[in-house]
Amino acid sequence: MNATEWLLATQLQAPSKLIPADVAFAALAVVVLLPAVRSWRSRPAWRATGLRALVAVVAAVVVLVVCWVLSDLLNVFGVALSPVTRMWIAIASAALGLAVVGIVQGHRWRRALAIVLVPAALLVPALGVNVEFAKYPTLGTVVQSDPYPELDLHATPATTLPAVGEVRTVDVPGTRSGFPARPAIVYLPPAALVRDPAPLPVVLAFSGQPGAPSDMFTAGQLGRVLDAYAAAHHGRAPIVVSVDQLSAPGRNTMCVDSRLGNAATYVTQDVPAWLGSHLPVTPDRRAWGLVGFSQGATCAMQFVTGSPDRFGAALAISSELQPIDQNARHSADQAFGGSVRAWERAAPIAQMRANGLSGHALWLTAGSSDRAFSANARTLGAAARKAGARTTTAFAPGSGHDWNTVQWSLREELPHEADALFGALR
Structure with missing residues (x-):
């Protein structure tokens, strides 16, 4: 050392x-x-x-x-x-x-x-x-942006149920969107590593901005939470894919299709199509969920409210009230063709009112010391309940807008989202 x-x-x-x-x-x-x-x-x-x-x-x-x-x-x-x-x-x-x-x-x-x-x-x-x-738990995560080996899609299945899952890197091409996504990080639970696995629920995860897909596993320690869940459920846990919604660490696409890139088409069409062709995922979209932090949480809220037929649940950790880059005018100019009205319509609360959320489950969290984002969680939670969603609002004790809040939220609330997604399969 x-x-x-x-x-x-x-x-x-x-x-x-x-x-x-x-x-x-x-x-x-x-x-x-x-x-x-x-x-x-x-x-x-x-x-x-x-x-x-x-x-x-x-x-x-x-x-x-x-x-x-x-x-x-x-x-x-x-x-x-x-x-x-x-x-x-x-x-x-x-x-x-x-x-x-x-x-x-x-x-x-x-x-x-x-x-x-x-x-x-x-x-x-x-x-x-x-x-x-709590961004860098080890020195390796400071100097190595993608510490996980590439997924071998032709690997021989395990003959017995493994004790833990695998975290791997995968390239998910932007076939329809043309979006230049960086490699995604996928978690395969033990139940997905055996021969002829049963279809499993899916969770799409999004880091904050600036950030990278691996952040959810390195800083967020997502793999530990999923292994613990799998150990308590006979090796079964959702397949989790940390997706690149940015294309570059500091680029805020605001998770819409725009001149910054067709991020929405990539997440809602390209990623599900690739997963359905390569991994044992359920085709029942009620058992597909989302989780994100900060800008990624805002994206999760946009996707679940804008496409409620594609996702059944979401965990949003420190979400904004709307996709935002500096201010309303700049956001509109960057990603909404200069239209502030179009930017306003993309806000999760506006989409809840337009589309409803009946039958969905949401978890809204923030750090208890993060007053602005705690207020956002309460506002989004109230609107979601009004739109018909089963909603939980919770606050990480003593933390702020940081990865301590993410780790707490994943430990405390992601298992509940996983339960809801498995429940949708029954």
């Missing part, structure tokens, strides 16, 4: 406690801040300490103001930065300010420590932010 892996491991194993990486970082910053011990009684030494402290405070305040402008005023990130994230960004800026002053003013040994503080000021706060968002 190298130094980076050790830091990552210690940060992830004890996110709520002081751990070695945090303590070492703090000690290093204090040494760079203070003058030499033998000079503590001299005024120049205290002036030097005061200057370093002032630089650190000013750096932290400036970056917090920048965060406020970008996050709260301009909404560049689409969601507000959490207090914990802002704290770590401020700490990083203060430490970098200290390092610069230490390099300029310090003696030889202090300059060496200040140089060491620079990468520490970047790495340790980054690990702290990662604990807050």
Whole structure:
């Protein structure tokens, strides 16, 4: 294990406690801040300490103001930065300010420590932010976007029921849509790996934006939830396919057909056609469900409300009220031919009113600390109940707009969606 892996491991194993990486970082910053011990009684030494402290405070305040402008005023990130994230960004800026002053003013040994503080000021706060968002559980997920082997469609079936399922990469072509999708990630439960498997329910999953299909399995830990469900149901669980609705990490297609790509046709036609031809999936669309996070949750809501005959259930984790890219005008220009009216009609609530949701089941979740998206969950839940859907609204305790909320939602609510989909097969 190298130094980076050790830091990552210690940060992830004890996110709520002081751990070695945090303590070492703090000690290093204090040494760079203070003058030499033998000079503590001299005024120049205290002036030097005061200057370093002032630089650190000013750096932290400036970056917090920048965060406020970008996050709260301009909404560049689409969601507000959490207090914990802002704290770590401020700490990083203060430490970098200290390092610069230490390099300029310090003696030889202090300059060496200040140089060491620079990468520490970047790495340790980054690990702290990662604990807050839970995006990268291991170092491998930082450097490898698709860690799963390719699915062998001609593999010999298992002779006995495997203990766990398989997570594999598959290419699902945009035959009708022409959509340039990245490879999807598929989970095959043990019951799908034996000879002549019975048809199983399907769940299409969508990551957030920016993101990749593998995020639902790496950051969301979806495979663990599905293996646990399969273990409790004699190897049976839904076949889950994490689909690319973006085509590139930062491209927000808003899950409609537009000049950005025919994302809706790809998800509703190309993907089901490929699955029906290659995997043991049920043709009964009442037993097809959806799950998504953030932009992917909005897509899940759009698909279940816009095509209620194609999907029977959905779990939406931190969904928007409508497909959105910056604002209404920009969204309309990007994906709705410049028509704000067309953009408004694509909102899940508008589609619920037009199409109804009788017989469907929805789960709307968000982090309890994420006030905006918690309000969205309540609003969508109320509208879904009015449209005839069986609806559950739940909130992940203590988390925000992050993958901690996703992991909690998948553990707590996805098994209920799976039960509903299997129930539709009876």
